[in-house]
Amino acid sequence: MSKSNFSRRGVLKTGAIAGAGLALPQYLRADAHAGFTNAPGDSEVVLGFNVPQTGPYADEGLDELRAYELAVEHLNGGGDGGMMSTFSSKALDGTGILGREVKYVTGDTQTKSDAARASARSMIEKDGAIMITGGSSSGVAVAVQALCQEAGVIFMAGLTHSNDTTGKDKRANGFRHFFNSYMSGAALAPVLAANYGTDRKAYHLTADYNWGYTTEEAVRSSTEALGWETVNAVKTPLTQTDFSSYIAPVLNSGADVLVLNHYGGNMVNSLTNAVQFGLREAQANGKNFEIIVPLYSRLMAKGAGANVKGIFGSTNWHWSLQDEGSKAFVQSFGTKYGFPPSQAAHTTYVQTLLYADAVTRAGSFNPCAVVEALEDFEFDGLGNGKTLYRGADHQCFKDVLVVKGKENPENEFDLLEIVEVTPVEQVTYDPDHPQFQGGELGTCNPGA
């Protein structure tokens, strides 16, 4: 069928083409400009906002995007300046960053590592972004953080709660302001002991993926240290929507507390199922049966409706906080969009300001200079009280909020009430803590 007709001319011709094809890249492999990746010009600087706009966490992503737009407006001197006036560092003056106007590009991570990396790469390679920020899941945060390390730009993580982001997957070019699983466990445990006693038997339902594992581990070790016993821990598939078959065995297991290590839609469904099964009214071991949700967000509370009433959990920030920074942020966000910001919006806004401030203090956009300026940087006035960006793992250490579903919400945003502000000392851990081992920060990479 196939007929071979190699002519001398044909072979020469194709050989020449193939040779040219192979030689071309080598010939053109000239060294790029010195300095660092995407050094900005004199008039403007581009930031990349990489958030989920479609998929399961789109709500959070869009709220993050609103916060970014607000932050850019404030950095460029527009609006009321928001938290810039309450921020303890006064380096920012509303003239952009180092006198350059802040521009931004946006992308859709789709809550998939692949799509997030593609989008981040296009921002770096095509749009010349000097910093990438955003994300609403730990998988994406870890993936994009590694990419930024390789490409030589700074990554300011958005909403990511897994220990791994600043634990085994930490990178020198990546920074996280959000709190993590360990802090949730450490903050929750004393409040739980005070409210429910120290001889409880817990049953865990855990979302079967990385974040679920680290959260379960964190809550288990903190509660067991206080005398609780863990009866059972069952993994549930991430795509599960009906949790009845997982909830049914809980009542007869001898447990008297149910811990739901679920986030987003998972938590909304499992909590609703648990309430429908009458766990809230049940008695076990002579005590009232209780439910706990380690990581809360307002958007989740909204989804679960009346079921969250009286249920304990932890959160990074809440708009009802009364410090100056939070008030200023809620004020300017509310004026612009007509409703209070979520914790995702808060952390991304703060990250943008922190980056801009670090560049200004360092006097350079060079990622290594920024890393140096952020490491062990102490600040205040950004809504979480005194905060430290620890140099050893690039994690922020600040107070953690323990919250409870409000019994009588006044409006659709007023769903959580703050039970206790756990002081930072109580949630601080050693960089070599077993839950954070196995990673290496490495050194900053300024790229080309």
Next chain:
Amino acid sequence: MLGLEKKDFRLMLIVVVLTLLAPFILNPFPEGSELAQFNAGYPDLMQRFVIFGILAIGFNILFGLTGYLSFGHAAFLGVGSYAAVWMFKLLSMNIVPAILLSVVIAGLFSLVIGFVSLRRSGIYFSILTLAFAQMSYALAYSVLTPLTGGETGLQPKASDVRLFDGALEAGENATPSLFGLAMRDTYEMSVGSWVFTFNFGYYVAAVMMILAFYISIRIFRSPFGMMLRAIKSNQTRMSYTGLNSKPYTLAAFVISGMYAGLAGGLLVAMDPQAGAERMFWTASGEIVLMTILGGAGTLIGPVLGAGFIKYFENIVSKINKATLEQWFYWMPDGIEDVMIAIVYPFVGKGWHLTLGLLFMLVVIFLPGGLVQGGQKIAAIFRRKKSSDAKDGATTPAE
């Protein structure tokens, strides 16, 4: 030439020229102009064009020739990716062992899945492959976390073993390379206000795609390809004549799985990260869409379809409100707002909507895919030669 008929050779030559000159072709708009938003000539997207092109070419060998619609092809892509990352971690950051192993592993994996799935045909075959792919996804996402990294995925780290490589210097990152030339090495050429980007990784992937394309032509024109077409047209008759068709379909399935493995290995070589969502059923669906959009059963169609979808995913999704305001700033205020309100739902987070509408238009008006569109345009320009349009290379499958 090269064992190809004249017509195929011409097509091959066009593909070679287009891929080698892609940095120019994809960057038609000058830097800084408003239309620069539509430039696609940056390394990441160019790499994706050719890599997903390879994937679609491979898928087309199975679907276009035998008519077996595999709905789980993303599983082979994922398996290939994981294999490649493990080679990076264990052996060397050189992409050669990584790509070789990704092809081999994907081949073995497809042999197993194909052996089971090909016991059925039609919709049952599709469902079986879908089930296997979803199973692989679920395993990779949770149970096999030590092997796959679970949700956070698998990436090379500074602390990995890497038997053949020396230790990294302080501050050095593990970067995939081909005998010392890093995949990310890039040369930028400025001509006036145009900037063209030549990336080494892209050319590696492009050469691979050209090879893959060549092999695909040879398969299409071989007796083996003829046998596969016969299976598509009437498998029952084939078996009544005493011929066992299963070895042929299985071979096609494995070849196509190896193509997917190659694509997976290349993806990792360009961007060293593998995640489970690469195997999700939507990823498998995307491969089917690429092939149908471009023209199933045609040689060049799947490559066009792959490029089309990746372009929308990466370019249209990045247009935001601020960009639109820049475009329409010259209009009077009221009209500007109306224009933005009309266009906004179709860009940014609405890119799925735009892609869906275009897909519908293609399926309704060009059932043969983009290739048929090309033929129609060509026919307008040379009516008189339309009689020899019955060429096998460009006849749509269905």
